[in-house]
Amino acid sequence: MSKKIYLDNASTTPVEKEVLKEMIPYFSEKFGNPSSIHGLGQEAKVAIDKSRKKIANFLGCDSEEVIFTGSATEANNIFIRGVLGSFENPHVITSAIEHDAVLKTVKKSGVDYTVLKVDEDGFVNPEDLKKKIKKETVLVSVMYANNEIGTIEPIKRIGEMIEKENEGRDRKILFHTDAAQAAGYLSCNVDELGVDGLTLSGHKIYGPKGVGVLYKGSSVNMRPIIYGGGQEEGLRSGTYNTPLIVGMAKAVELIKEKNKKEKTEELRDYLIREVLKIKDASLNGPKKSRLPNNTNFSFQGAEGESLVMILDQEGISTSTGSACSSKTLEPSHVLKAIGLKDLQAHSSLRVSLGRKTTKKDLDKFLAVLKEAVERLRKISGR
Amino acid sequence: MKKPYSEKAMEHFLNPKNMGEIDDADGIGEVGNPKCGDLMTIYIKVKDGTIEDMRFKTLGCAAAIATSDMICEMAKGKKIEEALKITFQDLVDELGSLPAPKVHCADLAQRGLKAAVKSYESKK
Numbered sequence: 001m002s003k004k005i006y007l008d009n010a011s012t013t014p015v016e017k018e019v020l021k022e023m024i025p026y027f028s029e030k031f032g033n034p035s036s037i038h039g040l041g042q043e044a045k046v047a048i049d050k051s052r053k054k055i056a057n058f059l060g061c062d063s064e065e066v067i068f069t070g071s072a073t074e075a076n077n078i079f080i081r082g083v084l085g086s087f088e089n090p091h092v093i094t095s096a097i098e099h100d101a102v103l104k105t106v107k108k109s110g111v112d113y114t115v116l117k118v119d120e121d122g123f124v125n126p127e128d129l130k131k132k133i134k135k136e137t138v139l140v141s142v143m144y145a146n147n148e149i150g151t152i153e154p155i156k157r158i159g160e161m162i163e164k165e166n167e168g169r170d171r172k173i174l175f176h177t178d179a180a181q182a183a184g185y186l187s188c189n190v191d192e193l194g195v196d197g198l199t200l201s202g203h204k205i206y207g208p209k210g211v212g213v214l215y216k217g218s219s220v221n222m223r224p225i226i227y228g229g230g231q232e233e234g235l236r237s238g239t240y241n242t243p244l245i246v247g248m249a250k251a252v253e254l255i256k257e258k259n260k261k262e263k264t265e266e267l268r269d270y271l272i273r274e275v276l277k278i279k280d281a282s283l284n285g286p287k288k289s290r291l292p293n294n295t296n297f298s299f300q301g302a303e304g305e306s307l308v309m310i311l312d313q314e315g316i317s318t319s320t321g322s323a324c325s326s327k328t329l330e331p332s333h334v335l336k337a338i339g340l341k342d343l344q345a346h347s348s349l350r351v352s353l354g355r356k357t358t359k360k361d362l363d364k365f366l367a368v369l370k371e372a373v374e375r376l377r378k379i380s381g382r
Numbered sequence: 383m384k385k386p387y388s389e390k391a392m393e394h395f396l397n398p399k400n401m402g403e404i405d406d407a408d409g410i411g412e413v414g415n416p417k418c419g420d421l422m423t424i425y426i427k428v429k430d431g432t433i434e435d436m437r438f439k440t441l442g443c444a445a446a447i448a449t450s451d452m453i454c455e456m457a458k459g460k461k462i463e464e465a466l467k468i469t470f471q472d473l474v475d476e477l478g479s480l481p482a483p484k485v486h487c488a489d490l491a492q493r494g495l496k497a498a499v500k501s502y503e504s505k506k
Contacts, residue, residue: 305443346419379401380441
C-alpha cells in the first residue's frame with residue numbers, strides 16, 4: 001500500500017520526536033518518585049516543577065494553578081464535580097455541543113443544570129447564556145472549540161459577560177472551558193479569556209496520551225473527587241507520572257514553533273472548496289471562526305462510516321460523526337444540536353488536518369473521496 | 383484477535399454483486415429507520431414460488447451493505463418458504479464476522495426480505 005495519509009488529527013496526534021526524546025529518561029533512568037526526598041526523587045521533582053512552569057507560561061498563570069491529570073476527561077471531571085460538590089444547591093450551565101467529558105459529567109452530577117442551545121453553526125450566544133443564569137448558578141462550562149465541527153466559541157465575550165454579572169452577586173459564577181481541541185491553534189491565556197478553569201489534553205497537541213492539565217484559578221474552592229496521597233494540592237492524588245508530565249510540557253512548548261496556523265487554514269479552505277464541488281455535499285459547522293484543522297461534511301446518499309471504511313482501504317484515516325458503531329446507534333449529539341436531520345448526521349465525515357498534512361495528501365484524499373461517494377450512492381440509489 | 387469485519391464481509395461491502403433495482407419486480411420491501419442511519423430496499427422476482435432474482439438498494443454502514451448483498455446471494459434460487467427461513471445468524475455466519483453492535487444489520491436484511499415477500503403476496 002502507498003503511504004498512509006492521516007486526516008484524523010482531531011482524534012489524536014502522534015508524539016512529536018522532540019517530545020519523546022524528553023520523556024525517555026524519565027521511564028527507567030530518572031525514575032524516582034517526585035515525592036521522595038532523596039536525589040532520584042528530587043531530580044524528578046525538578047522536572048515536574050519545570051514542566052509546570054512551562055505550562056504556566058503558556059496559560060499566563062502561576063505554576064501553583066496548574067494541575068496535572070490523567071487526561072482531559074479527568075481534568076473536566078475534577079473541575080466540574082469539584083466545584084459543584086462544594087456548594088449547597090448549585091446550578092450549572094453548559095452547551096449542547098460539549099464533549100461528553102463535560103456534558104455527561106454535568107448531567108450525571110445530580111444537580112440542577114441547563115444545557116444551552118447553539119445556532120446552526122454551533123455557536124453559543126453569550127446573551128442567551130446570560131438569560132439562563134439563576135441565583136443558584138455557580139458554574140458555566142463552554143468548550144473553547146468543538147471537536148466535531150470546529151466551531152470556536154466566543155469564550156472571551158462569555159468571560160466578560162460573566163465578570164459583569166458577578167459584580168454584586170453573592171454567589172460568584174465560575175467559568176470553565178475545555179480547550180483540548182483549541183490549544184494547538186488558539187491563545188490559551190487565562191486572563192485574556194476570563195476563565196477560572198481550563199482543560200488541556202496531551203495527545204491532541206503531539207504529546208503523549210494519558211496526560212492532561214487543569215488550570216484552576218487560585219481563588220477557586222473545590223472538593224477533590226479522588227482521594228489518596230494528596231498530590232496536586234490534594235486535588236489529584238496519585239503518583240506523579242513524570243515522563244508523561246514532561247512530555248505534556250514539551251508538547252505545549254513546541255506548539256508555537258510547530259503548528260502553522262495560516263498554512264493549515266489555507267489547506268482547510270482549499271479542502272472545503274474542493275469537497276463542496278461534489279454534488280449534494282454540504283459543510284457542517286461554520287465558515288468563519290472555525291478551527292484551522294477542522295472540516296466536517298455530509299454527503300447525501302452516502303453513509304459516513306462506509307465512507308471512512310472505503311477511505312481506510314486506500315490508506316486514508318478519517319472519522320465520522322455518526323455513532324452507528326456505538327451501542328445506541330444514535331447520530332452525533334453535536335450534529336443534531338446544529339439542526340441536522342438523522343440521515344444527514346449519519347452521512348457525515350470529519351477530516352482533520354495536522355502538522356504533516358500537505359496539499360498532495362488532500363488531492364489524493366479528494367480523488368478517493370469522489371469515487372467513494374459515487375460508489376455508495378450507486379449502492380443506496382439516493 | 384478477530385478483525386471486526388471479516389474479509390468476506392469487506393468484499394461484499396466493497397464489491398456488492400446484487401445492488402440495484404429490478405424494473406419489473408414482483409415484490410418490493412422497504413425497511414430501516416433514519417435514526418440508526420440504515421435504509422434498505424429489497425426487490426424480488428418470483429417464478430413458480432422460487433425467488434429468481436433479488437436485488438437491493440441500501441443506504442447504510444458497511445455491515446448493512448454486506449448483509450444486503452449476502453441475503454440476495456443466499457435467497458436467490460430458493461423457494462420463498464426456504465428463503466424466509468434464513469435467520470440473521472445464518473447471515474452473520476456466512477459473512478464470517480461483523481462487529482457486535484452491527485448484528486442488527488443482519489436482522490434488517492432479513493426483515494427486508496420478509497417485507498418484499500409480503501408485498502409480493504399482497505399482489506397475488
